[in-house]
Amino acid sequence: xxxxxxxxxxxxRRGDAVVVTAEEIVEIVRERGEVEAAKEVDIVTTxxxxxxxxxxxxxxxxxxxxxxxxQRVWLNDVEAYSGVAAVxxxxxxxxxxxxxxFEYGGGHVIEDLVRGKEIKVKAxxxxxDCYPRKELETIVTKDDLNxxxxxxxxxxYQRYVAATNSRDETIYxxxxxxxxxxGNVTYSGSGALSPLHNDPNYETIGVGTRIFxxxxxxxxxxxxTQHAPTKAMGTIMxxxxxxxxxxxxxxxxxxxxxxxxxYVGLGxxxxxxxxxxxKTTGISDEEIRADLTDYGVxxxxxxxxxxxxxxxxxxxxxxxxxxxxxxxxxSSLKQAREIAGILKKWIEDKKFFLAQxxxxxxxxxVFKPIKQIAAAPVAxxxxxxxxxxARPSDSITSAAKIFAKRNFDHLPIVDEKGKLVGIVTSWNIxxxxxxxxxxxxxxxTSKVIVASENEPIDAIARKLETHRISGVPVVGxxxxxxxxxxxxxxxxxxxxxxx
Amino acid sequence: xxxxxxxxxxxxKTKEPILASIIKETGTxxxxxxxxxxxxxxxxxxxxxxxxxxxNRIIKLFEQRGIETKELKRAIQLDEExxxxxxxxxxxxxxxxxxxTDDYSVELDEDKCIYCEICVPSxxxxxxxxxxx
Numbered sequence: 244x245x246x247x248x249x250x251x252x253x254x255x256r257r258g259d260a261v262v263v264t265a266e267e268i269v270e271i272v273r274e275r276g277e278v279e280a281a282k283e284v285d286i287v288t289t290x291x292x293x294x295x296x297x298x299x300x301x302x303x304x305x306x307x308x309x310x311x312x313x314q315r316v317w318l319n320d321v322e323a324y325s326g327v328a329a330v331x332x333x334x335x336x337x338x339x340x341x342x343x344x345f346e347y348g349g350g351h352v353i354e355d356l357v358r359g360k361e362i363k364v365k366a367x368x369x370x371x372d373c374y375p376r377k378e379l380e381t382i383v384t385k386d387d388l389n390x391x392x393x394x395x396x397x398x399x400y401q402r403y404v405a406a407t408n409s410r411d412e413t414i415y416x417x418x419x420x421x422x423x424x425x426g427n428v429t430y431s432g433s434g435a436l437s438p439l440h441n442d443p444n445y446e447t448i449g450v451g452t453r454i455f456x457x458x459x460x461x462x463x464x465x466x467x468t469q470h471a472p473t474k475a476m477g478t479i480m481x482x483x484x485x486x487x488x489x490x491x492x493x494x495x496x497x498x499x500x501x502x503x504x505x506y507v508g509l510g511x512x513x514x515x516x517x518x519x520x521x522k523t524t525g526i527s528d529e530e531i532r533a534d535l536t537d538y539g540v541x542x543x544x545x546x547x548x549x550x551x552x553x554x555x556x557x558x559x560x561x562x563x564x565x566x567x568x569x570x571x572x573x574s575s576l577k578q579a580r581e582i583a584g585i586l587k588k589w590i591e592d593k594k595f596f597l598a599q600x601x602x603x604x605x606x607x608x609v610f611k612p613i614k615q616i617a618a619a620p621v622a623x624x625x626x627x628x629x630x631x632x633a634r635p636s637d638s639i640t641s642a643a644k645i646f647a648k649r650n651f652d653h654l655p656i657v658d659e660k661g662k663l664v665g666i667v668t669s670w671n672i673x674x675x676x677x678x679x680x681x682x683x684x685x686x687x688t689s690k691v692i693v694a695s696e697n698e699p700i701d702a703i704a705r706k707l708e709t710h711r712i713s714g715v716p717v718v719g720x721x722x723x724x725x726x727x728x729x730x731x732x733x734x735x736x737x738x739x740x741x742x
Numbered sequence: 743x744x745x746x747x748x749x750x751x752x753x754x755k756t757k758e759p760i761l762a763s764i765i766k767e768t769g770t771x772x773x774x775x776x777x778x779x780x781x782x783x784x785x786x787x788x789x790x791x792x793x794x795x796x797x798n799r800i801i802k803l804f805e806q807r808g809i810e811t812k813e814l815k816r817a818i819q820l821d822e823e824x825x826x827x828x829x830x831x832x833x834x835x836x837x838x839x840x841x842x843t844d845d846y847s848v849e850l851d852e853d854k855c856i857y858c859e860i861c862v863p864s865x866x867x868x869x870x871x872x873x874x875x
Contacts, residue, residue: 292826292828294866419830419864420830420834420860420863420864422833422834427833427834428833429830429833491826494826494866494867495867496866496867497866497867497868498866499863499864504866506826506828506866559832559841559842568833569832569833569835570832570833571828571829571830571831571832571833571834572828572829572832572842572846573828573829573830574828575826575827575828575829575846576827576829576846577826577827577845577846577847578826578827580846
C-alpha cells in the first residue's frame, strides 16, 4: 500500500486525515501491525524540546545614515558574526555575553528577540568610501529588523548518549551537572517521540520537509552537521522565521560550568506513505538504545559503560556499577509531547500541510574526527622522570635540605614499593618548621591530585587551574610514581609552541 | 507547617541516644532529612510536623541535653512560569524534593528540601530560587 503526499494533503483539506502522535502509534502498530496501521493512519507527529547548541539566527539590520559596514557587532553585549555583507549578522546560541558571562548569551538574545524585547546593538567598523561610518549604537526589536531567521546547522539528534561520571568530583558538562562516582545519569532526546527516530531511513524526511520549529512552521534544508545516520545519530539543518516563533518553544539557557545554549522546540510530521514507514514510526522507548558514557574521561573516545534503553532512562532510575542512580532528562519530555500534540492539532485544523521533499538526506554519511597534524601531548611526553622522593618516615629536616639544595616545590612521598602515598610542598615544610613537627608523615597531604601517563596536557592544565595547584605527580595504573609535571613544564611547552 | 531544625552535635554528644530519647519522651515523630557526622561531631536536619508549641518544647529538650539548635528559616521556590520541565535538577536532588510526575512535570515538595542548593545553578533558566530570612 502506498500513499502520496498529495493524497494525504487532500485528506487534510477534506478534514478526514487520520493523525496520531508518535506515542499513540506505538500501541496501534503493536496491536494491529504495520499493514493495518498504514491503512488507518495518514500522519504521525513527533516532537522534541532540547538544548541545541548548534543554533543561531541570521539578522539583517538595514542601513544606517551615514552607512556602516559592520566589522564587529554586539547584541546586548553578545558578539554576532558579521563577516558577511555590511548589515547582516549571525547570532550564535553559545556566544557568551562580554559583561554577564554564562548568565547571558546568544541563546538568550534569540529568546529576547522572539519575545519582542528591545535589544541593544553596538557596531564598529574601519570605514570605507562607501561605508564611512565607524561606530553605531542603537536599540531594535524584531519588528525593526528586515529579516530574523532562525537557521540551525544541527538540530534534533535522532538520539544521543546518556552521561555519567566516574571521577571522585562533580563535573560540569554540556550533559549537565554530573555527580561523583556515578552519582547520577543524564540524557537528552525524546525517545519514541524523537522526530528522526520515527523515519530513520529518511523515506519521508528530506530537503524541503515542513516542520514545527519554535512554535512556527519552518523547514529542513539539508542534513545537519555531524549527521551520522548509520549510527542512529542523524541530524538536520533547519530554518524558519524567528519573527513568527513563540518563546515557549525557543528558550535561552545556561548550562552550569559549560556556557549558554538554546532550547529549541521541533516537531516533524511523518506521512505514512507505506507499511515500512508505519513500522518505523511504531518504535517504542524499549527499542531505542543509548550508550551510557563516562564523561569523567576528557577524551574524544569516552568509555561506554553499558547500553540503556530510553524506557529505562524515562523511568527515572538506571543501574550503574551495581547501584540504582537517579536520572535527569535534560530535554523536556512534557514539551516534546506537547509539540507532537500541537502539530497534530494544526494538521487537523487544516493549518499545516505536508511539503513534498525536493531531495533526500544522506543515509550513509559518517562523522569523522578532525584531522590533526600533530598529536596532542600527554603527560608522559612532558613529565620529569627523575623525581626526588622521600619516605613518610623521613625527617622534616632532611626534606628541608632537599628543598634547599634543589630548586623545586613538590616532594612526592612514596612507600617502599614506590607507590605514591602523599605529597609535601615547600610551603608545608615552612609551616612544619614553625609548628615544631618532626616527620613527613605528620605533614604530608595524602589526598593528592594526580595525572595518568596518557592524560592529555590540556586536561592536566585544567586540573591545575581548578584545584589551584602548581604541579601533579604522574602515576601508573597501580598508583606507582612515574614522574612529576609542573606548571613550569606546561609554560615551557607553550613557549615551544609559540616559537 | 513543617518546621526544619538543624541540630549541631559536639563530639562527645554523638555517643548519647539523644534523638531517640526525645522521640520516646514526646511521642512526636521526628523526620531526619539529612545527617552528617565525623570525628569532630555532626549535624542532623530534622523536619518536625507539629503545632508551634510542641516544636518549641522539642527544641528546648534538645538544648537541655547540650545540643545546639537552629531553626532554618528558608524557602525554595520553583517559578512555574520559567520552568519548562527539563528535569536537569531531578537527579541532583539528594532527598527527592524535586521529582518528575507521571506526565513529566517537575514537582517540588518543599517539606523534603534540605536547602543544599545543588539544584539552583543547574537550572538552565534560573527557575529555582532559595531565599533566606
